[in-house]
Each structure stands twice: as C-alpha cells, then as structure tokens.
Amino acid sequence: MAEMAGEAASSRQEGPSPSLHMVRKLWRVAIIFFVGDRKLKARFLLALVLILCAVCAGLFVVMSYVQRDFATALSGKDVTGFHKAIWRFVGIVIIAAPLYAFYQYMQELLVIEWRLWLTELLLSNYFSNSAYFELKMEGSLDNPDQRICEDVASFTRNTVDIIALFASKLLNILGFIGVLWSIAPELVYFLGLYSAIGTLVTVYGFGKHLMSLKFQALQKEANFRYSLVRIRDNVESIAFYRGERYEASTVKVFLAVLVANMRELIVWNRNLSLFSNAYEFSMIIVPSIIIAPRYFSGEVEFGVISQTGFAFHKILSALSVIVLKFDNLSGLAAQTERLESLLEALQEHTGDVRLMKKKSWSSTSSSAGHSIPVDSDSSSLITLVPQTISAETIMHEEGPGLLIKDLTILTPNSGHVLFENLNLQLAAGDSLLVMGPSGCGKSSLLRAIAGLWRRGSGIIQGPLQSDSFFLPQKPYMPLGSLREQLHFPAPKNALESYNLNDGKLMEALEEVSLEDLLERVGNLSAVHDWSNFLSSGEQQRIAFARLFLHVPKVAFLDEASSALARNEARLYSILHAKIESYVSVGHRTSLVKYHTHVLEFKDDSSWQLFTREEFENSKPRL
Numbered sequence: 167m168a169e170m171a172g173e174a175a176s177s178r179q180e181g182p183s184p185s186l187h188m189v190r191k192l193w194r195v196a197i198i199f200f201v202g203d204r205k206l207k208a209r210f211l212l213a214l215v216l217i218l219c220a221v222c223a224g225l226f227v228v229m230s231y232v233q234r235d236f237a238t239a240l241s242g243k244d245v246t247g248f249h250k251a252i253w254r255f256v257g258i259v260i261i262a263a264p265l266y267a268f269y270q271y272m273q274e275l276l277v278i279e280w281r282l283w284l285t286e287l288l289l290s291n292y293f294s295n296s297a298y299f300e301l302k303m304e305g306s307l308d309n310p311d312q313r314i315c316e317d318v319a320s321f322t323r324n325t326v327d328i329i330a331l332f333a334s335k336l337l338n339i340l341g342f343i344g345v346l347w348s349i350a351p352e353l354v355y356f357l358g359l360y361s362a363i364g365t366l367v368t369v370y371g372f373g374k375h376l377m378s379l380k381f382q383a384l385q386k387e388a389n390f391r392y393s394l395v396r397i398r399d400n401v402e403s404i405a406f407y408r409g410e411r412y413e414a415s416t417v418k419v420f421l422a423v424l425v426a427n428m429r430e431l432i433v434w435n436r437n438l439s440l441f442s443n444a445y446e447f448s449m450i451i452v453p454s455i456i457i458a459p460r461y462f463s464g465e466v467e468f469g470v471i472s473q474t475g476f477a478f479h480k481i482l483s484a485l486s487v488i489v490l491k492f493d494n495l496s497g498l499a500a501q502t503e504r505l506e507s508l509l510e511a512l513q514e515h516t517g518d519v520r521l522m523k524k525k526s527w528s529s530t531s532s533s534a535g536h537s538i539p540v541d542s543d544s545s546s547l548i549t550l551v552p553q554t555i556s557a558e559t560i561m562h563e564e565g566p567g568l569l570i571k572d573l574t575i576l577t578p579n580s581g582h583v584l585f586e587n588l589n590l591q592l593a594a595g596d597s598l599l600v601m602g603p604s605g606c607g608k609s610s611l612l613r614a615i616a617g618l619w620r621r622g623s624g625i626i627q628g629p630l631q632s633d634s635f636f637l638p639q640k641p642y643m644p645l646g647s648l649r650e651q652l653h654f655p656a657p658k659n660a661l662e663s664y665n666l667n668d669g670k671l672m673e674a675l676e677e678v679s680l681e682d683l684l685e686r687v688g689n690l691s692a693v694h695d696w697s698n699f700l701s702s703g704e705q706q707r708i709a710f711a712r713l714f715l716h717v718p719k720v721a722f723l724d725e726a727s728s729a730l731a732r733n734e735a736r737l738y739s740i741l742h743a744k745i746e747s748y749v750s751v752g753h754r755t756s757l758v759k760y761h762t763h764v765l766e767f768k769d770d771s772s773w774q775l776f777t778r779e780e781f782e783n784s785k786p787r788l
C-alpha cells in the first residue's frame with residue numbers, strides 16, 4: 167500500500183536538525199509568498215506588522231522611564247512627581263492598548279493571507295499534471311493532505327509569530343541596550359556571554375532530538391488520522407467482513423506509535439524546560455545585586471534599580487530567544503521540513519517555478535522549454551510528458567484516433583515489465599476490447615494511455631485530453647449534488663460553460679435506465695453520500711451517463727460494466743452510436759460482439775491483436 171510505503175520511506179528520514187541549512191530551507195519556503203503574484207499585498211502586510219512591532223517596542227522603552235519616575239517619586243514621597251508619572255502612564259496605556267490590538271489583528275491578517283495563497287498554490291500544483299496521483303504511486307511523501315492542510319496553517323502562524331518575536335526582540339535590544347549601558351556596562355557584557363552559552367547548550371544539547379521528534383510527531387499524527395479516515399471511506403466492506411477487531415487493532419498500533427513518540431517528546435520538553443527555567447530564574451535578582459551597592463552609596467536614585475531590572479530582563483529575553491522559544495522553533499523547523507519536501511516533490515512533477523524560487527533561478531533558463539502550464543484545462547496528452555525525458559519514458563503525441571508504437575510498460579516502482587513492443591492502431595469508428603488474465607497489465611495499458619504511468623518506452627499517439635474520457639475500474643462519486651455527479655469532472659464553477667441543461671441530464675439518466683433515481687432523490691440538486699447511497703451497478707451507470715453527456719472522440723472503459731448484466735447490451739449500443747472510438751478492458755466474452763478488434767494478453771506477457779471475426783473464429787466456443 168502506497169501509504170505504508172510512504173510511512174516507511176519517511177520514517178527513514180530523521181527530520182530536521184539545527185543548522186544553517188535549516189534556516190535556508192525556512193527562507194526558501196517563506197520567501198515564495200513575498201516574491202509571488204501577490205507580493206505587494208504580502209510585503210505591505212509584513213511591513214505594517216514590523217512597523218507596529220517597532221512602535222510597540224518603543225512604547226515599552228518609554229514605559230521603563232515612566233516606571234523609573236514612578237518608583238523614584240514613591241520612594242522620595244514626591245506627590246506631584248507621583249501624579250505626573252500616573253498621568254504619563256495613563257497616556258501610554260491609552261495609546262498602547264488600541265495599537266497593540268491593531269498589531270495583533272495585522273499579524274492574524276498576514277497569517278490568513280499567507281495561508282490562503284500558499285494553500286491555493288499547493289492545490290493548483292497538486293492537481294496539476296497528475297501530481298497527486300504520482301505522489302501516491304511513488305509513495306515517497308507521506309500524507310500530502312496533512313501537509314497542505316495543517317502544516318501550511320501551522321507554518322504560516324508560527325513564521326509570523328517568530329518574525330514578530332525576533333523583530334520585537336531586536337528592537338528591545340536596540341531600545342534597552344543604551345539604557346543598561348548607561349547604568350551598568352558590565353551587565354551588558356555579562357548578558358552577552360550568558361545568553362551565548364545558553365543558546366549553544368540549547369541548540370547542541372536539545373536541538374537535534376527535539377526537531378526530529380517534532381517532525382515525527384507531525385507524521386505520526388497524520389498516519390493515525392489517515393487510518394481512521396480509511397475506515398470511514400470503507401465502512402461497508404469492513405462491516406461485511408466483520409473487520410472491526412482487525413481495524414481497531416490497526417488503529418491502535420498507529421496510536422501506540424504516536425504516543426510513544428509523544429512520551430519521548432515530553433521527556434525532552436521537560437528537560438528543556440528544566441534548563442530554560444533554571445537559566446531564566448537564576449537571573450531574577452542579578453541586576454538588583456549589582457546595582458544595590460550604588461544605591462546604598464547614593465550614586466543612583468531608587469527608580470534606577472527597577473529600571474535596570476526591567477532593561478536587563480528585556481535584553482536577557484531578547485538575547486535568549488532561542489533558549490526560551492526553542493519549543494516553537496523546533497515545531498517550525500519540522501513544519502518547514504515537511505513543506506519543503508512537498509514543494510520540491512510538486513515542482514518535480516509540475517515544473518511550476520513559483521514553488522521553489524531559489525532553486526528555479528538556476529533551472530528556469532534550461533528548463534523553460536519544457537515548462538508545463540499549471541491550471542491548463544485544454545491540455546493535451548502531450549502536456550503529460552514529464553520534464554526529463556529519459557530512455558525509460560513513454561512518449562505521448564497528439565493525433566487522431568489511437569496509435570500505439572512499440573509500447574513497453576514497466577510498473578512504477580519495481581520496474582517489472584508487464585508487456586513489450588505493443589503495436590496497434592484504432593481509426594475512427596474502430597473499437598477495441600482488451601482481454602487477458604488478471605494482473606497481466608490491461609488497466610496499466612489504460613494508465614499509460616492516460617499518461618498516469620510513464621515508465622517504459624514507445625509512443626502513444628492520441629487525442630487531446632479534452633477529447634478523451636476514461637471510466638476507471640472503481641466508479642468514483644465526488645461530493646456534491648446529482649447534477650454535479652453527472653457533470654463530473656467538469657469543475658463546479660464551470661458547469662454553465664458545459665452547456666448541459668437539466669433536460670440533457672435527465673435524458674442521460676433515462677439512457678442508463680436510472681430515471682427512477684430522480685424520483686427517489688427528488689431532484690437533480692439532491693445531495694447524498696453517493697458512493698454509499700447507490701449500488702455498484704448504479705454507480706457504473708452514472709459513469710456511463712457522464713460519458714454520454716461529455717461525448718469524447720475516444721472513450722476508455724476499464725471493466726466499466728462489470729457490475730451490470732441486463733443493461734450492458736443497451737449501454738454498449740448507445741456507446742457505439744454516440745462515441746467514435748472506444749477501448750474497453752474486460753473479462754467477459756459477451757463484450758466481444760460490441761468491438762471491432764480484440765487485444766489479448768497472455769500469461770507469458772505476450773499479446774495478440776485480432777479483428778472480431780478472427781477472434782471469434784479462433785475461439786469456437788464463443
């Protein structure tokens with residue numbers, strides 16, 4: 167199973183580790199938003215966040231002076247000074263409260279815009295050039311759905327938080343270092359050394375383990391959730407098999423693996439907390455200890471003690487940001503790692519230069535000629551040719567009918583040869599039935615024609631993608647109304663352009679003997695969980711109705727009538743009348759009479775092409 171392969175493949179990955187390479191990856195994933203097609207908006211929002219951050223940090227510096235005057239007035243029993251300090255404090259609060267709320271709001275807005283943009287970019291690539299299919303087939307990338315959904319959300323949220331955090335810490339250093347330096351320069355040196363040691367201990371003592379555990383936690387959470395989603399998608403089969411105990415034990419294994427990882431993670435988090443708390447708490451009274459003798463000797467006033475403490479802790483927390491926020495940073499590193507590998511994998515499949523700005527700068531010039539359009543809905547089979555055409559790649563060309571030259575197909579991962587040097591040609595009006603033992607490669611032939619499998623050699627000349635239509639072995643019922651089931655794969659937002667009015671849809675339902683379905687569900691807008699609501703035969707008939715509505719030049723049917731008995735003859739006679747050429751895969755000899763040619767695969771991977779008459783004569787029992 168591809169998921170298991172994905173799990174195995176990615177469990178071999180150790181995850182991120184603290185290094186400059188990691189920082190570069192973070193930059194690569196983050197920068198694409200700020201140089202993408204909405205870069206003006208992105209940069210404007212980021213600039214606003216940084217400006218607000220600077221203003222808020224400035225207010226903190228002002229507040230430290232007010233606090234100093236406040237304390238000094240109190241200790242000197244200076245009532246006027248005390249009232250003055252209170253009014254200045256009130257003034258700062260009046261400015262700071264709305265400003266801080268606006269600052270938070272702008273951060274949230276930046277997160278939402280960033281998430282929306284990145285998710286849309288990933289989705290358009292995921293569905294482009296069959297990337298979603300190939301990623302699953304290759305099994306090298308676990309849970310792309312979780313990466314697109316949760317990792318993008320957490321990545322954008324954490325990155326904005328960290329940018330704002332680093333900016334405010336930097337401004338704190340700039341704002342308070344002068345204050346502290348003017349009072350006690352030795353405290354500045356001390357802080358520099360102390361935080362450098364703390365950072366080194368955190369990064370080298372905890373970094374590798376924590377980042378790797380966080381990376382695995384994301385993966386294991388996703389595997390656990392997917393194991394439950396699979397059950398929801400296959401409830402009926404599991405219930406018939408009475409497979410509850412098996413499934414429960416499988417899910418528990420995923421849970422146990424997840425919990426084992428969590429246990430290890432909390433141990434490391436506990437140790438990190440021990441260290442960072444000791445690191446932080448041991449500094450609480452240090453500034454007072456250093457400044458107190460000067461106060462006792464009358465060198466500085468009382469308020470300087472609290473101002474020194476305030477400035478000291480601001481700079482300490484700024485210089486120690488890696489120590490104190492390492493938990494968030496390691497989470498961000500894990501999300502970055504997962505997103506970076508998704509972006510890389512998608513770029514390999516789609517060639518979309520927007521996905522990896524840095525990398526593409528060096529590769530655009532050389533690969534520009536092969537760049538594959540994203541979101542192209544009139545793409546021909548030619549657009550399915552991968553970026554790098556190797557000796558092991560099947561070539562696609564546009565042409566009338568279907569022409570297959572010297573086609574050899576290998577399975578995607580194992581490279582097992584299914585059949586070799588297949589040659590055939592279908593002219594307009596021809597139809598072909600592909601037969602042979604189970605597992606010989608009949609469906610794989612259709613996969614190769616559709617451009618889903620590319621390993622092998624030879625040439626497939628076929629019509630534009632928009633002129634061909636495939637009915638897969640498992641009928642697929644998307645989410646949506648009955649109308650949308652019939653329109654599928656027309657996108658929801660483009661139904662009108664397909665010019666399929668309700669009259670035509672009802673005609674198609676009649677053609678496939680499903681006119682009663684409309685009575686059962688009420689109308690074409692009815693929404694159900696169609697894959698559970700309809701029987702297998704009914705789902706196959708809906709698939710035929712889609713085919714009759716789309717009227718392609720060539721249709722490909724993979725055991726598309728396997729669940730039909732009575733209706734098969736009727737559907738094939740409509741197919742024959744409506745569609746110029748078609749290729750069916752099937753086991754039943756009853757299908758032979760609906761085709762002009764038969765391609766028969768044998769157990770030894772050889773094949774033979776017959777006209778219908780030749781085939782019938784060679785098998786007298788038919």
Ligand SMILES: Nc1ncnc2c1ncn2[C@@H]1O[C@H](COP(=O)(O)OP(=O)(O)OP(=O)(O)O)[C@@H](O)[C@H]1O
Binds near residue numbers: 577578604
């Ligand atoms: N993703 C894959 N990776 C590796 N091998 C695969 C993959 N998918 C299918 N195969 C193998 O390729 C072979 C051909 O599969 P295919 O689905 O084309 O068979 P088929 O002739 O259509 O069989 P059936 O009549 O049972 O549907 C099988 O042995 C199958 O196990």
